[in-house]
Amino acid sequence: MKAIPLSLALCALLASPLAMGARPGAATSPWGPDDQIGRLNLMTDASRAAVLSRIRGGTVYDLGVEYHKGMPSWSLLGDPTYQIWMTHTPRGTAVDNVLGLGRAMHEHVSYSGDAVLMYTHTGTHIDALSHFGLNGRIWNGFHHDSHQGDLGWHKGGAENLPPIIARGVLIDVPAYKGVDMLPDSYRIMPADLEGALSRQGVRLQAGDAVFIRTGRMRVIDDKQRYMDNPPGIGLDAARWLVETHGAMLIGSDNLSLESFPVETPDNWVPVHTYLEAEQGVAIMEVVDLEALARDRVHEFAFIGAGLKLRGASGAPMRPIALPLDPAP
Known part of the structure; x- marks a missing residue:
């Protein structure tokens, strides 16, 4: 597939009917009719080389959680626990x-x-763009009736997700608010993200992998406490990250990314459908950000790859973070 310059790709996304306020629906990809990975196309040989060249060595941060019986998992709809x-x-x-x-x-x-x-969305994992759609279609217009069968998705499955090497940015919202963990159902807004970034002295760049800390990882050993009414980002924050700053991937330390209960009466997962179906943004959940927050590592090389599960809507992942030297 022919590469599209970053600036043109972002312009195409922001000029879509979706960005201009039309009825929400699955967007058509600017990377062509066969695209199944959305904004992960923003990775290039040059972008990977740029972030790898700045690794300063030292501590390697393991962002994955342990898998064990009794661990928190999304089983409310009958999906199997680990x-x-x-x-x-x-x-x-x-x-x-x-x-x-x-x-x-x-x-x-x-x-x-x-x-x-286990359910493929258990533990530290990445969502494929088939995970959530709108009006019968997922990212790039692939339809349930034509592209999903008994063996899984024929388009948009987890096997298509490439290994990810990108500039990672931690946005530590609890540290900005002066708390260890955000309250139940706290909806993170753009002002929270702006304030945290300003406090950290970090600026977002197009193509970043952005990770939002809520502090919920502190109670992951208490299954109900971890799962119930999680804090997370709202739609305004999601739009701010994607449409204003060009985020390529968005992750969090909770099991939902977004806050629950949600803010929309007509959509029970509005942030997921906005990011995955409308904007082609990969989502990661249950990412352990505590050590990064403890050491105040807010900018890092993010390296991770999900299992190549053919047709699956998500895949377990064990990502790492390596601190970066300041940009020249």
Whole structure:
């Protein structure tokens, strides 16, 4: 696919009927009729090289959470919680002797194996652009009837998401507000983001991976506390990040990105549909931002890749952050 300059791509998005106030619907991509990754197209060889050249070394920040039974997960609609079970154990292998090698061999060579079951939006993960749509269509107009089957999405699935190397920016809203964690259902507005960025001395750039800290990660071991009425961004903040500053990816430390209850009576996930269906912005959730906040690392190289799950609407991810030297 022919590359489109960043400025032209952003102009095309902002000039769409969607940005001009038309009835919300899935947008047509400026990157062509086959595009399935939206604003992740803003990554280029030059943008990746630029951020990698500024890595200063030192601490590597692991932004992923542990997967374990009982962890918080979106199961309100019947999706499976994280489960793990042993498929081979040292004692069981010796007793069953499936390979016919005898007890002595199996007692000498112990064998353990296991399997997991989970919803693809469990733990630290990235949404594919098929996750939420509007009026029967997802990003770039792909329709449920034509592009989704029993084996998953034929367009917009998680296998299309590229490895991400980008400038990452942490916006620490609780630190700006002088609290450890934002209150239940707190709706982050543009003024909060502007204030936090000003306090941090950081400016956003087009193509950034932006991560919003709410502080909810502090209570992730308390499943109900973590899940109930989360704080998060509202539509105005989402628009400010995308239409004013050109964010490529937006993530948070909660399991929803947006605040609940939501602000729109006619849409139960307005930020998700705005970002994914209308703007082609990838979303990440359950991102551990606590160490970055503790060390006041607000600008970093973000590196991460989701599992290539064909047809899936999302994929687990274990991203890292590496601090950057100041821009020349």
